[in-house]
Amino acid sequence: MTSAIVIYESMTGNTRKAGEMIADQLTAAGIDTVACSTKEILLQQLSEADLVIVGSWTDGLFLFGQKPGGIVRLANLPVIDGKKAAVYCTYALDKGKTLEKLSNVVARRGGDVIGGASIRRDRMDESVADFVDRLLGAIDSGALEAPAEAAGELESANS
Numbered sequence: 001m002t003s004a005i006v007i008y009e010s011m012t013g014n015t016r017k018a019g020e021m022i023a024d025q026l027t028a029a030g031i032d033t034v035a036c037s038t039k040e041i042l043l044q045q046l047s048e049a050d051l052v053i054v055g056s057w058t059d060g061l062f063l064f065g066q067k068p069g070g071i072v073r074l075a076n077l078p079v080i081d082g083k084k085a086a087v088y089c090t091y092a093l094d095k096g097k098t099l100e101k102l103s104n105v106v107a108r109r110g111g112d113v114i115g116g117a118s119i120r121r122d123r124m125d126e127s128v129a130d131f132v133d134r135l136l137g138a139i140d141s142g143a144l145e146a147p148a149e150a151a152g153e154l155e156s157a158n159s
């Protein structure tokens with residue numbers, strides 16, 4: 001059975017909530033998924049996961065300088081060499097390049113990032129459902145087996 005893990009970096013709870021929704025919806029669709037904080041990573045589930053989804057909040061000056069919140073903890077995530085990964089960020093108004101930066105951080109830990117989503121905190125339900133749909137579509141079309149380039153990148157949802 002395909003399994004996944006969501007690892008979230010959250011300060012006020014939005015990214016945790018999104019991560020738990022993603023895990024619940026993937027599990028309901030047959031992908032056994034757990035969610036955990038970067039502060040308490042479920043290492044056994046991480047080592048077994050076929051897909052690692054990493055989420056963070058947007059930290060910046062609202063119109064510029066945005067980056068993933070908790071970037072030091074993210075940069076020190078366990079190495080996930082060769083595993084497929086996806087990323088998401090939550091934000092209030094303007095995410096800037098947070099998603100791209102998070103993608104780079106996860107790639108530096110060895111993750112093969114197949115795509116991601118930015119989730120506006122006041123539109124969480126729609127954005128999470130859309131992200132989960134796209135993840136399931138990518139999984140169905142073999143994204144977890146093929147190299148990322150061959151599987152085609154997931155597009156970022158700018159909702």
Ligand SMILES: Cc1cc2nc3c(=O)[nH]c(=O)nc-3n(C[C@H](O)[C@H](O)[C@H](O)COP(=O)(O)O)c2cc1C
Nearest residue numbers: 010011012013014015057058060062090092093094
């Ligand atoms: C210090 C700080 C800086 C923030 N900077 C931005 C920003 O530059 N752009 C933005 O859209 N949201 C910004 N936000 C909003 C958060 O990214 C947003 O509320 C996010 O969903 C919080 O996630 P969390 O509840 O998991 O901590 C900022 C929040 C804080 C606390």
